[in-house]
Amino acid sequence: MTPAPLTGEGLRVQHAREVTLAYPAFAWPAGTHLAVTGPSGTGKTSLLNVLAGLLRPQSGRVTYGDLILTDLREAQRDAFRRRHVGYVFQDFHLMPGLTVLENVELALRVAGTARAAERARDALTRLDLGARLRHRPAQLSTGERQRVAIARAVAHRPGLLLVDEPTAHLDRDRAAAAMTLLREAAGDLGATLIVVTHDEAMAASLPLRYHVTPVPA
Amino acid sequence: MSLALWTALRTLRHRLGTLLITAVAVALATATALVVPLVTRQVERGAQDAAQVFDLLVTAPGSGTQAVMSTLFYLDVPIGNMPHRVYQNLRQLPGTRRAVPIALGDNFAGFPIVGTTAAFFDQRLKPTLPPYFRLAQGRVFSKSHDAVIGARVARDAALQVGRTFTGAHGVETGPHEDDAGHREPYTVTGVLAPTGGPIDRAVLTPIDTVWAVHGPQAAQARAVTAVLYSAENLAGIYTAAQRVNAGKDAMAVFPGQVFAQARDTLMQGQAAYAGLSVLVLGIAALTVALSVYTSSLERQRAVALLRALGAGRGAVFTLVLLETGLTVTAGVLLGLALALLVSSVGGSVLGGRLGFTLAPPVLTWALASRALLLIPLGLITALPHALQSSRVSPLKHL
Numbered sequence: 001m002t003p004a005p006l007t008g009e010g011l012r013v014q015h016a017r018e019v020t021l022a023y024p025a026f027a028w029p030a031g032t033h034l035a036v037t038g039p040s041g042t043g044k045t046s047l048l049n050v051l052a053g054l055l056r057p058q059s060g061r062v063t064y065g066d067l068i069l070t071d072l073r074e075a076q077r078d079a080f081r082r083r084h085v086g087y088v089f090q091d092f093h094l095m096p097g098l099t100v101l102e103n104v105e106l107a108l109r110v111a112g113t114a115r116a117a118e119r120a121r122d123a124l125t126r127l128d129l130g131a132r133l134r135h136r137p138a139q140l141s142t143g144e145r146q147r148v149a150i151a152r153a154v155a156h157r158p159g160l161l162l163v164d165e166p167t168a169h170l171d172r173d174r175a176a177a178a179m180t181l182l183r184e185a186a187g188d189l190g191a192t193l194i195v196v197t198h199d200e201a202m203a204a205s206l207p208l209r210y211h212v213t214p215v216p217a
Numbered sequence: 218m219s220l221a222l223w224t225a226l227r228t229l230r231h232r233l234g235t236l237l238i239t240a241v242a243v244a245l246a247t248a249t250a251l252v253v254p255l256v257t258r259q260v261e262r263g264a265q266d267a268a269q270v271f272d273l274l275v276t277a278p279g280s281g282t283q284a285v286m287s288t289l290f291y292l293d294v295p296i297g298n299m300p301h302r303v304y305q306n307l308r309q310l311p312g313t314r315r316a317v318p319i320a321l322g323d324n325f326a327g328f329p330i331v332g333t334t335a336a337f338f339d340q341r342l343k344p345t346l347p348p349y350f351r352l353a354q355g356r357v358f359s360k361s362h363d364a365v366i367g368a369r370v371a372r373d374a375a376l377q378v379g380r381t382f383t384g385a386h387g388v389e390t391g392p393h394e395d396d397a398g399h400r401e402p403y404t405v406t407g408v409l410a411p412t413g414g415p416i417d418r419a420v421l422t423p424i425d426t427v428w429a430v431h432g433p434q435a436a437q438a439r440a441v442t443a444v445l446y447s448a449e450n451l452a453g454i455y456t457a458a459q460r461v462n463a464g465k466d467a468m469a470v471f472p473g474q475v476f477a478q479a480r481d482t483l484m485q486g487q488a489a490y491a492g493l494s495v496l497v498l499g500i501a502a503l504t505v506a507l508s509v510y511t512s513s514l515e516r517q518r519a520v521a522l523l524r525a526l527g528a529g530r531g532a533v534f535t536l537v538l539l540e541t542g543l544t545v546t547a548g549v550l551l552g553l554a555l556a557l558l559v560s561s562v563g564g565s566v567l568g569g570r571l572g573f574t575l576a577p578p579v580l581t582w583a584l585a586s587r588a589l590l591l592i593p594l595g596l597i598t599a600l601p602h603a604l605q606s607s608r609v610s611p612l613k614h615l
Contacts, residue, residue, distance in 0.1 A: 049612060052525075054525060054610075054611060054612055055612060074530070075529055075530070078524070078527050078528065078529045078530075079527065079529075080527075081525070081526065081527035082526060082527025082528070083527070085527070087525060087526075089525075089615065093518070093521075093522050093525070093615055095228075095519055095522060096231070097227060097228055097230065097231025097232070097519075098227055098231070102227060106223075106224065106523075106526070107526050109220045109223060109224075110220060110523065110526040110527050110528045110532075111526075111527065
């Protein structure tokens with residue numbers, strides 16, 4: 001999908017029962033690569049979920065190109081997610097009963113992409129997982145599982161790639177490799193890459209940073 | 218293939234153990250609910266076919282069921298013999314089409330030796346139809362100790378036209394005190410074509426032979442065990458029945474009527490069984506409900522992931538229903554196949570014991586619908602879980 005600029009203003013998200021977080025306004029051009037940083041509990045993952053259309057903010061406005069995400073109904077947000085968003089979860093969330101190939105194929109089928117199996121195979125092969133297509137996630141190393149999650153997120157060519165703590169389960173070298181992989185994948189797609197991270201080195205490797213500070217609303 | 222079906226098939230593959238347990242429970246319930254009705258219908262049809270060739274049966278007074286079972290199906294001990302005059306009177310009744318005497322009392326290797334006349338071979342389902350009993354080989358008996366044997370006798374005893382055999386006293390096998398009088402061998406003159414009925418197990422011989430082998434007294438008395446009676450019209454049959462039943466020497470029964478009474482008794486047992494079947498199907502439905510519940514717990518993360526990837530509520534709703542529907546359908550189909558297999562094998566064993574070949578089991582729509590009812594029942598059970606799964610926020614389980 002064609003990447004689009006992302007903006008947000010007056011965004012407030014209920015984080016816990018009595019805690020509402022306020023986010024600084026942002027305006028990121030299409031294709032931006034940035035890190036979302038900040039202390040724990042400041043709502044970094046919540047921001048990703050809002051951008052993915054998984055979470056409705058209490059107030060504020062988020063736009064993606066011409067789309068006003070915060071105004072969309074649930075079914076429209078589902079459609080937005082399957083067309084425009086690739087999401088790499090912190091715990092990967094691969095389906096244990098599916099093979100590596102099927103995990104990626106599933107995302108493509110959800111997106112309604114033609115020749116899903118073929119495109120899933122291509123995506124996995126590009127990430128050097130061609131020999132692991134028939135394996136189950138439990139048979140893979142952590143790094144391999146993350147690469148499968150990345151393949152699943154990028155296979156349908158989203159304009160917005162959201163990544164939550166990609167280095168949480170990896171050592172420094174593998175974390176750096178994962179980061180390179182993500183930037184290459186986003187670069188290939190021209191997609192906007194938003195990475196939530198605690199890792200200063202990783203954040204520094206990205207050209208932009210959006211720092212979330214605890215601002216109780 | 219739709220997303221829901223694609224995902225359902227793969228998640229079922231992952232939960233093959235649960236799927237198999239549920240499907241087997243449904244299959245067993247289905248088979249349990251269907252086997253007895255299937256076999257009962259086979260027996261009904263087999264017995265009906267075997268009995269409908271005879272209009273009126275006249276035997277010594279006693280139980281109508283025993284009369285039918287002993288003289289038409291050769292499955293019980295005959296009530297006793299009647300004086301020869303009963304047969305003579307029936308023959309001479311105006312409007313009589315046929316009166317066929319039957320004398321039982323001996324056997325060959327457990328097969329009943331039936332003394333009768335050549336008129337036996339002239340019996341027909343309808344006057345316009347050809348004779349019901351047809352010879353596959355040889356000819357009808359013509360003299361003493363000639364024998365026409367049923368298809369199963371020929372097969373089991375490896376007899377054919379021209380071969381001889383010796384009878385034994387009594388309607389069942391085993392040594393008897395007066396077997397000495399039965400040493401003169403019978404000669405096979407003909408083999409009947411298979412009918413699937415009790416006649417396949419019979420050895421037919423001239424009635425004089427049966428009287429003769431039981432000694433001079435029997436030969437003089439010329440008693441008969443039964444008479445198979447047929448009149449030119451229905452009124453003639455009823456008149457004959459009334460006349461016979463007015464006397465003390467014999468009783469007349471309509472095989473069809475006796476069969477209908479037996480069927481009624483059978484149906485009472487079936488009603489109790491139908492209640493049991495509902496209970497078993499209820500247990501199967503509970504198993505499905507339990508399976509849906511445990512699957513829904515396992516499914517939570519998968520559903521959340523699907524929603525996070527952008528699958529709509531409808532896809533998730535369909536997925537849950539499809540998983541249940543496929544499991545129950547697999548169980549029901551397996552159960553139908555199992556029911557047909559068991560009733561086919563059981564029917565064949567039972568038919569062997571009853572003495573007639575049972576037709577293959579026929580799965581009617583009415584019977585199949587009992588089992589198929591489990592599919593919508595399973596879907597209804599899954600409905601709340603499908604709704605819940607489609608409504609829950611994906612973030613709750615990720």
